[in-house]
Amino acid sequence: MKRTLTLLALLAFCALGLAQKTTLTVAVFPNLDDSLKAQIPLFNKKFPNVEVKLVIQQYADHHNALTTALATGQGLPDVAAIEIGFVGRFAEGQGFEDLNKAPYNASQYKRLFTPYTIAQATASDGRFIAMPTDIGPGTFFYRVDILQKAGVDPKSMMTWPGYIAAGRKIKSATGAFLIADAADVAWINIFATTPANNSPYFDEKGSVVVDSPRFVRAFELARNIRTAGLDARIGAWTNEWYDAFKKGTVATQFSGAWLQGHLQNWMAPETKGLWRVQQLPEGMYASWGGSFYGIPTASKNKALAWEFIKYVTTTEEAQIAGFKAIGAFPALLAAQNDPSFAEPVEFLGGQQARLLWRDAARRVKPLKANKYDRIAYEILGTALSQVLDEGKDIPSALAEAKRLIERRMR
Amino acid sequence: MQESLSKASPLSDPSRWAMRWSNFQRRYAPYIFISPFFILFLIFGLYPTLFSLYMSFQSWTPSDGWGRWKFVGLENYTFTLTDPMFWRSMWNTVWLGVFSGLPQHLIAIPLAFVIHMVLSRFKTFVTAVYFLPYITSSVAIALIFNTLFATHNGVINLVIAHLNTWPLLGALLPDQNINWFTSANIKYALAVVVVWQFTGWNTLLYLSAIQAIPKDLYEAAAVDGASRWQQFRYITLPLLRPMMFFAVSLTIIGNMQLFEQPFVLLNGGASTATPGGQTATMYMYRTAFEWLEMGTAASIAWILFVFIGILTYLNHLVFGRAARGGE
Numbered sequence: 001m002k003r004t005l006t007l008l009a010l011l012a013f014c015a016l017g018l019a020q021k022t023t024l025t026v027a028v029f030p031n032l033d034d035s036l037k038a039q040i041p042l043f044n045k046k047f048p049n050v051e052v053k054l055v056i057q058q059y060a061d062h063h064n065a066l067t068t069a070l071a072t073g074q075g076l077p078d079v080a081a082i083e084i085g086f087v088g089r090f091a092e093g094q095g096f097e098d099l100n101k102a103p104y105n106a107s108q109y110k111r112l113f114t115p116y117t118i119a120q121a122t123a124s125d126g127r128f129i130a131m132p133t134d135i136g137p138g139t140f141f142y143r144v145d146i147l148q149k150a151g152v153d154p155k156s157m158m159t160w161p162g163y164i165a166a167g168r169k170i171k172s173a174t175g176a177f178l179i180a181d182a183a184d185v186a187w188i189n190i191f192a193t194t195p196a197n198n199s200p201y202f203d204e205k206g207s208v209v210v211d212s213p214r215f216v217r218a219f220e221l222a223r224n225i226r227t228a229g230l231d232a233r234i235g236a237w238t239n240e241w242y243d244a245f246k247k248g249t250v251a252t253q254f255s256g257a258w259l260q261g262h263l264q265n266w267m268a269p270e271t272k273g274l275w276r277v278q279q280l281p282e283g284m285y286a287s288w289g290g291s292f293y294g295i296p297t298a299s300k301n302k303a304l305a306w307e308f309i310k311y312v313t314t315t316e317e318a319q320i321a322g323f324k325a326i327g328a329f330p331a332l333l334a335a336q337n338d339p340s341f342a343e344p345v346e347f348l349g350g351q352q353a354r355l356l357w358r359d360a361a362r363r364v365k366p367l368k369a370n371k372y373d374r375i376a377y378e379i380l381g382t383a384l385s386q387v388l389d390e391g392k393d394i395p396s397a398l399a400e401a402k403r404l405i406e407r408r409m410r
Numbered sequence: 411m412q413e414s415l416s417k418a419s420p421l422s423d424p425s426r427w428a429m430r431w432s433n434f435q436r437r438y439a440p441y442i443f444i445s446p447f448f449i450l451f452l453i454f455g456l457y458p459t460l461f462s463l464y465m466s467f468q469s470w471t472p473s474d475g476w477g478r479w480k481f482v483g484l485e486n487y488t489f490t491l492t493d494p495m496f497w498r499s500m501w502n503t504v505w506l507g508v509f510s511g512l513p514q515h516l517i518a519i520p521l522a523f524v525i526h527m528v529l530s531r532f533k534t535f536v537t538a539v540y541f542l543p544y545i546t547s548s549v550a551i552a553l554i555f556n557t558l559f560a561t562h563n564g565v566i567n568l569v570i571a572h573l574n575t576w577p578l579l580g581a582l583l584p585d586q587n588i589n590w591f592t593s594a595n596i597k598y599a600l601a602v603v604v605v606w607q608f609t610g611w612n613t614l615l616y617l618s619a620i621q622a623i624p625k626d627l628y629e630a631a632a633v634d635g636a637s638r639w640q641q642f643r644y645i646t647l648p649l650l651r652p653m654m655f656f657a658v659s660l661t662i663i664g665n666m667q668l669f670e671q672p673f674v675l676l677n678g679g680a681s682t683a684t685p686g687g688q689t690a691t692m693y694m695y696r697t698a699f700e701w702l703e704m705g706t707a708a709s710i711a712w713i714l715f716v717f718i719g720i721l722t723y724l725n726h727l728v729f730g731r732a733a734r735g736g737e
Contacts, residue, residue, distance in 0.1 A: 060678060067472050068472070070472060070473045071472030071475065072476050073475055073476050090473050092473075093471055093473030094473075094474045095473045095474065095475055232561070232562065233589045233592070234561065234562075235677060237677060238556070238560075238677065239556065239557055239560065240560045240562060240563070243562075249562070375701050378684075378696070378700070378701075379495075381684070382495075382684065382685040385592075385684070385685055386593070386685065389593045389594060389686075390593055407489075407493070408701075410469075410489065
């Protein structure tokens with residue numbers, strides 16, 4: 001009798017549970033969470049019984065927590081946001097569902113996205129671990145007021161020698177620096193000159209190529225800017241960096257399209273109307289950033305998680321909502337045809353900048369992720385600062401970097 | 411014991427129960443009361459330590475999931491010990507250990523003596539002021555110093571620029587703003603932060619040791635005509651030796667594990683100054699959490715452990731033995 005009662009009570013409890021909402025946990029970092037907050041009400045129109053619970057942590061904490069959770073298989077969310085800096089590493093690991101396989105069959109959606117994002121989320125063995133949601137087409141930001149004061153035509157900066165020559169003019173006429181950190185010029189050259197379907201640092205066979213001519217040129221350009229005293233030697237994401245944008249002590253900056261949102265919202269709102277954008281010099285196209293959503297293998301709500309990811313990444317309304325909320329540039333091609341793209345961007349003096357970014361996004365070559373990309377990036381960063389700060393000569397710095405990267409590939 | 415001989419049911423014999431209970435209490439209750447510490451220690455102390463030792467012989471990428479490790483023997487150790495990046499971070503750590511550790515003590519000992527002798531009336535207040543940096547969050551400190559050291563409008567560079575206009579001093583100082591966040595300069599900035607933060611702590615240690623020195627020693631010395639300096643040199647310094655051993659050991663351990671200050675000042679490793687300011691623990695963190703090489707990171711931890719052990723032993727040879735010999 002007692003047992004029957006317990007059973008009945010259990011059944012009643014389960015029935016209640018079914019009538020209640022299912023909870024889907026989504027782990028995300030700022031300010032991608034703001035874009036999700038705009039998308040969730042739309043998602044709930046389609047799935048009213050799903051309660052989406054956001055777990056928001058700062059960028060580094062979010063990815064550390066995700067790494068730890070993957071390591072132990074405990075405390076994983078149903079859906080995990082992954083930033084571009086981590087997607088390659090997570091792709092090479094075994095912690096995420098392969099979305100190529102059933103029941104996901106994500107291959108049918110791949111053509112809907114900006115092509116290079118698919119390569120970014122694909123492991124070397126072909127597994128596809130995350131769906132792209134936003135992208136960061138690279139662009140060239142400049143302060144139109146400073147350039148005018150120095151009598152510099154922005155078109156003249158479309159070659160690297162022209163860029164440096166303009167920098168000298170700007171420095172002598174206005175005292176402003178050409179760029180915050182000369183290293184940025186090296187990096188964009190490295191990323192943008194990578195052959196299609198290669199990693200920036202490894203060739204198709206996986207051998208290290210960091211001593212090849214395109215790296216030498218990238219390093220030389222950065223060193224030329226540094227020795228001419230044209231860079232402010234300010235690291236990105238520091239108070240001095242924000243301050244330089246506010247006060248206009250730096251005339252140009254290379255960055256993803258998202259920099260406009262950051263400048264406008266918090267970094268330098270008072271510089272509204274003073275900035276313009278153009279494509280990168282010498283017909284270069286590169287991507288800066290981007291975010292993805294993946295399903296951890298240990299997730300308990302995989303079917304629902306997939307519905308959610310499919311909704312936020314492949315429906316136009318969700319992508320547009322995210323775009324309007326935080327300026328996250330949609331990875332979904334169809335969303336890029338939204339009329340709002342032709343609207344002038346007031347912060348950029350009414351320029352139709354989004355069309356320019358869309359054009360850039362479509363020209364970026366697909367890169368292949370390599371397991372050792374992150375290590376190679378940091379070793380090369382050290383080599384670059386040895387060249388710029390310590391006066392080391394370029395060939396030996398690159399040879400040393402190559403040796404260090406090869407050592408790491410155990 | 412004798413239970414088997416007794417025919418009566420134990421339940422029927424209350425005195426036997428009472429005896430057992432008190433026996434149990436006497437024997438085991440202390441262990442139960444002390445067990446929370448051991449349980450916590452086992453979970454959060456011993457287990458991770460042993461696990462990291464195990465890990466240091468494995469190759470493991472955490473994003474692969476639990477249990478997907480591969481035994482590699484001593485490979486992690488041979489890799490780390492022949493890794494130029496590791497040795498560069500070790501060199502940074504030792505450099506910082508010396509240039510931020512030594513000044514702490516060279517300032518703290520005389521400071522403690524002065525506070526004790528001259529400022530004894532304001533002792534509590536002065537000590538509290540010096541101690542304040544120690545209890546302030548390292549992250550907050552690093553953020554503030556980040557602003558102070560800023561290249562273009564940091565206070566430190568502004569002061570240097572101002573001093574530059576002085577007639578004699580100006581010639582000695584650079585006429586350009588110093589970029590503290592380059593690989594070459596970041597070490598000095600870091601050393602300043604560490605000295606500022608921990609000098610107060612050492613002062614407190616030395617002050618408590620000085621207070622324990624019997625007053626009559628000083629009185630006798632004063633009667634014999636010893637000056638303040640002689641009192642300091644021949645009474646305070648020798649009697650401070652045991653405390654020096656203790657304080658220097660703490661500094662060695664602390665400085666070899668320096669992490670938050672460089673981590674925040676170097677923007678978590680994103681800064682271009684990283685190669686010059688990366689300490690061994692920072693390198694370990696990046697190996698583990700950015701490059702996801704857990705096994706290699708564990709081997710770094712154990713190499714660092716051995717290194718700290720050796721340094722502490724050397725310190726013991728210098729101060730510890732001498733302290734005992736002086737007694």
